[in-house]
Amino acid sequence: xxxxxxxxxxxAIAEQVAALGRQIRADYQGKPLVLIGVLNGAFxxxxxxxxxxxxxxxxxFIRVASYGDASxxxxxxxLRKEPELDLAGKHVLLVEDIVDSxxxxxxxxxxxxxTHQAASVKICALIDKQERRAxxxxxxxxxxxxxxGFLVGxxxxxxxxxxxxxxxxxxxx
Numbered sequence: 001x002x003x004x005x006x007x008x009x010x011x012a013i014a015e016q017v018a019a020l021g022r023q024i025r026a027d028y029q030g031k032p033l034v035l036i037g038v039l040n041g042a043f044x045x046x047x048x049x050x051x052x053x054x055x056x057x058x059x060x061f062i063r064v065a066s067y068g069d070a071s072x073x074x075x076x077x078x079l080r081k082e083p084e085l086d087l088a089g090k091h092v093l094l095v096e097d098i099v100d101s102x103x104x105x106x107x108x109x110x111x112x113x114x115t116h117q118a119a120s121v122k123i124c125a126l127i128d129k130q131e132r133r134a135x136x137x138x139x140x141x142x143x144x145x146x147x148x149g150f151l152v153g154x155x156x157x158x159x160x161x162x163x164x165x166x167x168x169x170x171x172x173x
Contacts, residue, residue, distance in 0.1 A: 004169040008144055013154060016143040020124065021052025024141060032090045033057040036083055038064055041097030044155035045126045049095060060085045066104050077107045087116040097155045098127040102137030127151060
């Protein structure tokens with residue numbers, strides 16, 4: 001991809017996902033765990049993470065709109081796909097590709113606790129990007145931290161393109 005620089009290669013991603021999987025397994029052993037992936041960005045990360053968590057778990061997806069085709073959150077959160085599993089009394093691990101402003105993650109945490117009566121809600125993001133952090137998103141698990149830049153690849157997109165790249169790249173203006 002022209003005008004981009006690799007930030008995290010596929011080997012670094014694989015190692016970090018495996019480490020997150022081990023940590024999550026240790027933290028949730030013996031508890032009813034549901035991974036909920038936020039579509040579309042988290043689908044690749046969630047698939048690899050689920051395989052790295054060596055325990056029984058359930059998987060579901062939600063769809064949230066807050067960006068559209070823009071590179072910054074609009075601040076308005078719309079839930080476009082509800083979870084299909086019964087989450088009452090279960091431990092929910094919300095799986096995000098990237099947490100930037102933190103608005104969506106904070107909103108979803110409250111939503112699952114209040115609307116679905118989850119026993120707990122924790123957040124796992126592949127990328128913790130604090131450049132535009134507007135609220136305390138309370139990330140419980142983070143693969144990588146970066147301070148700035150626009151990233152694509154491994155599920156991350158720019159106007160719905162580049163999700164299929166095997167590594168994570170920063171787009172140069």
